[in-house]
Amino acid sequence: MVAHLLRLKLxxxxxxxxRSPxxxxxxxxxxLYALGIVGVCAAxxxxxxxxxxxxxxxxxxxxGAAALLGWAIIPVAVSAADMTLDPARFTTFAVPMPQLLAGLALGGLIGIPGLATSLVALATVGTWSRSLPAAAGALVGAALGVLSCVVLSKVVTTATAGLASSRRFKDISAVAFLIPLVLTGPIVAGIARGIAGSGDFLAGLARTLSWTPAGAAFALxxxxxxxxxxAAAAKFLIAVATLAALALAWKVLLQRALVTPPYAGTSKRRTGGAGLFRLLPATPAAAVAARSLYYWLRDPRYAGALVVVPLLPVLMLFQGSQSGFYGPFQFVGPLTAFLLAWSISTDVSYDSTAFALHVATGVRGADDRLGRALACLSFALPVVLIFSVGPFFFTGDWDKLPAVLGLSLGVLFTGLGLASVISARYTVSVPLPGDSPFKKPPGNVAQTLAVQFGGMAVLMILVAPEVALVAAQFITGSTVPGWITxxxxxxxGLALFATxxxxxxxxxxxxxxxxxAQLAVNR
Amino acid sequence: MTFQPPVPPGPTSPPVPALSLLGLAKRFGDKIAVDGISLDVPAGSFYGVVGPNGAGKTTTLSMATGLLRPDFGTALVHGVDVWQHPLEAKKLMGILPDGVRLFDRLSGEQLVSYAGLLRGMDREMVASRVAELLAALDLGNDAGTLVVDYSAGMTKKIALASALIHAPRLLVLDEPFESVDPISAANIRDILDRYVASGGTVIVSSHVMDLVQRMCDHVAVVAGGRVLAAGTVEEVRAGASLEDRFVQLVGGRNHTEGLEWLRTF
Known part of the structure; x- marks a missing residue:
């Protein structure tokens, strides 16, 4: 039976x-990516x-403790748990529980993360090949440790299955996970500085962890x-007990989960009402704008962009403080303008086949375009203005403000205009509605890259006058080009936007x- | 404006059909999905389109409603060419397409309001019609729930409400009763019956022969991208039940022996 399950997974x-090349x-x-990491770690x-x-x-x-933590957190955080062997699918087959557990646990090792963890764990045998008992202990420890990783991950995903399958949790976790991802640079730098300052602390931490379930296996x-x-015998017992306890917890959770299908918490919204559709004017363009604004708030694929934007100045300020050079920080305004304006270049692709409503109602194309652009503009304009002026409070280089402000507005309006053309003509492959923003989208990657990079190249040409003037001010030091910008x-920008x-x-x-028809291909 | 307004039926001219398809054809790659379909749907009729899976029903209805451009042929709605004057034709039609997503991060009430506002209706009319539609379709209690949290049947109903909001003269409904519970289905049938009685035209596609036989007055049997039979339900079923007649027309029932072991438990 176990072999059967493994064969099924393969x-x-x-x-x-x-399915596709x-x-x-x-x-x-x-x-390749995993092999690189494994190679570095093993070496x-x-x-x-x-x-x-x-x-x-x-x-x-x-x-080892970090690996355990990673296996516990990552599948839930990015809603990317490996569900190819979802236990719920075996309910109608009478598979004995012990075999099912063993098969699913070993099946969890098949796949890139499982194999990579196993290989790195086996490399610890190399570290301890100083004597025969040490090497044997390392081998046993690696096996126990890796199995604990997999089973812990199963325990966490089974326990949170009900939670994780609710739409609201998925929406929030996908967006929240972006924050540490964007701030990776500062976080890693902070930790590195902490480590450099306190080598003893880590040794102490490791000593403590090695007596806990988190580190016992890898301490053997x-x-x-x-x-x-x-000490080795004691830690061996701790490691075995850990694995046994995890397996037991998994078994209990699974037994319960198999007979109680996850209840996808229906979130009633009693507030009701037509909301923005009532507040904005009753025209097709305003209706499109209201709809787009709701999507910016409620769809994690859009909301992710809104979470990243406020982090952008933080990131660039951090880089400035590291290097003592605030040059890039001054341009956080134009950069934000670009990111927000460009985000609607995939608008119709994000609609997917829901766009059929626009075709069926025969809404005028210009209304569709204008509505989407105005929705983005309604929050992008204030944000870009603040981000353009803000950095000068740090640098005090107020001479350059007109140039940067002009460039920001130029990029914003030009970008919105260009994105309106691009999303009317080209579809790109994006995560489908309801999918995690991290999910690899289906469809043609080559066309996506061509459209995105081609579009950006065109945008660079369209804003070339502003860029040239800003460059002129930075080179000559004269404020005249700045005021012209x-x-x-x-x-x-507004002319290009209207066009x-x-x-x-x-x-x-x-x-x-x-x-x-293009959208229907990727649904 | 270049298009001709629909001619009122007089004693000399035959009445203009609500929907008139002429030689519609569509090919996807090597597969010919629709192979020259011609069909007249009389105004004021309740018209059923039946056919096996992959018969080309959805493709045909998409081409008739302006969602999918045909390779050949024309589609006229009350005499207005759908592909020459799409905006005018779409004003006359309410469409429930099958297999497309909805803007499901809106609440039910917002989605139907959106459909009305996109069609340029004024605010007060949208608000009152939305409230009436939601009540008629038993969705009043879930008006504020996001459509993404709706069940399959509720999703169908809210899509139907979006198709009805502008009081079209022709309703094209692709699989409107799929996963809708019996009570709601009966309510929807009542709404459609009253709509037809007051002069509207309904086209539904379905797999359920009994439903079509009971509900519709006209029917077309489509298979392999062609019309096998079309006319009033009485004409098409020719004395037999619609289901038997359908199986006879389409063929493909296999009377294989075997599976004896299934009786050996």
Missing amino acids: TLLRNSVR WQLIGLGIGT GLFVLRGQEIELAQTVVVLG GGELAAGNYA LVLGPVL GVRAGGAWLDRRGPELL
Whole structure:
């Protein structure tokens, strides 16, 4: 039965690759990436073989504990738990529980994360190949540790299955996970500084962890290498007990989950009412704007962008404070303008086949374009203005404010105009409605890249006058080009915005059904 | 404006059909999905389109309603060419497409209001009609719930409400009763019956023969992208039940022996 389950997992993996060559390429890239990480880690572990026991033990134990933590958190946080062997699918088959658990646990090792963790764990045998008992202990510890990782991950995903399948949790976790992701740089720098300041602390932490379920398994090799047989025996018992307890918890949770299907918490909203549809004027363009605004708030694929934007100045201020050079920080305004304006270039693709409503009602293309652009503009304009002026309170270089402000407005309006044309004509592959923003989208990656980069190149050409004037001020030091930019940016930008809305609208009127057909391919 | 307003039926001219398809054809790659379908749907009729899976029903209705551009042929709604004058034709039609998503991060009330406002209706009319539609379709209590949290049947009903909001002269409903509970289905049938009685035209596609036989006065049997039979339900079923007649027309029932072991438990 266990072998059967493993074969099933392999078959599923093979079939998923057979569906399209892009899947294979994706798997290949993932494998290469994982191999790189595994290679670096394994090489490090082999180098540790020549180091003193204390140092090696600290690294191995902390690494093991980190792996355990990662296996527990990541699948839930990005709603990307590996559900190819979802236990719920076995309910109608009478599979005995012990075999099911063993099969699912070993099946969890098949796949890139499982194999990578196993390989790195096995490399600790290299670290401790100083004596036969140490190497044997490391091998046993690695096996216990890796199995604990997999089973812990199963416990967490089973326990949170009800929670994680509710739409609201998915929406919030996907957006919240973006924050640490965007701030990776500052976080890593902060931790690195902390480590550099307190080497003793880490050794102490590792010593403590090695007596807890989190680090006991990976401490076996080190204890045996140091000759502490009693400590090794105790830690072996802790590790075995940990795995047994986790397996028991999983079994209990699974037994309960199999007979109580997850209740996808229906979130009633009693507030009701037409909301923004009532507040904004009763025209098609305003209706489109109201609809878009709701999507900016309620759809994690849009809301993710809203979460990232306020972090942008934080990130650039941090970089400025690290290097002492605030040059890029001054341009956080134009950068934000670009990001927000460009985000609607995928608007129709995000609609997916819901766009059929626009085609069926025969809404005029220009109304469609204008509504989407105004929705974005309603919050992008104040944000861009604040972000353009804000940095100058830090730098005090007020001479450059007109230039930066002009550039920001130029980029914002030009970008919105261009995005209105692009999303009326080209679809790109994006995560489908309801999917996690991290999910790899279906469809043609090559066209997506061509449209996105081609569009950005065109945008660079369209804002070239503003860029040239700003450059002129920065080079010559004269304030005249800056003041010209302040006038030229909004004027040229608004002209291009109007042109874009009209051209995109005309395109939509002519090719609405064709655009819908393109969207239907990827649903 | 270049299009001709629909000619009122006089003693000399035959009445203008609500929907008139002429030689519609569509090919997807190597597969011919619709192979020259011609069909007249008389105004004021309750018209059923039945056919096996993959018969081309959805493709045909998409081409008739301006959602999918045909390779050949024309579609006229009350005499207005859908592909020459799409805006005028779409004003006359209410469409419930099958297999497309909705803007499901809006609440039910917001989605139907959105459909009305997109059609340029004024605010007061939208508000009063939305309230009436939601009540008629038993969705009053869930007006404030996001459509993404609706059940399949509720989703169908809210899509139907979006198609009705502008009081169209022709309703094209693709699989309107799929996963709708019996009570709601009966309510929807009442609404549609009254709509037809007051002069509107309804086209529904369905797999359920009994439903079509009871509900519709006209029916077309479509298979392999062609019309096999069309006319009043009485004409098409020719004395037999619609289901038997359908199986006879379409063919493909397999009377294989075997599966004896299924009786050996």
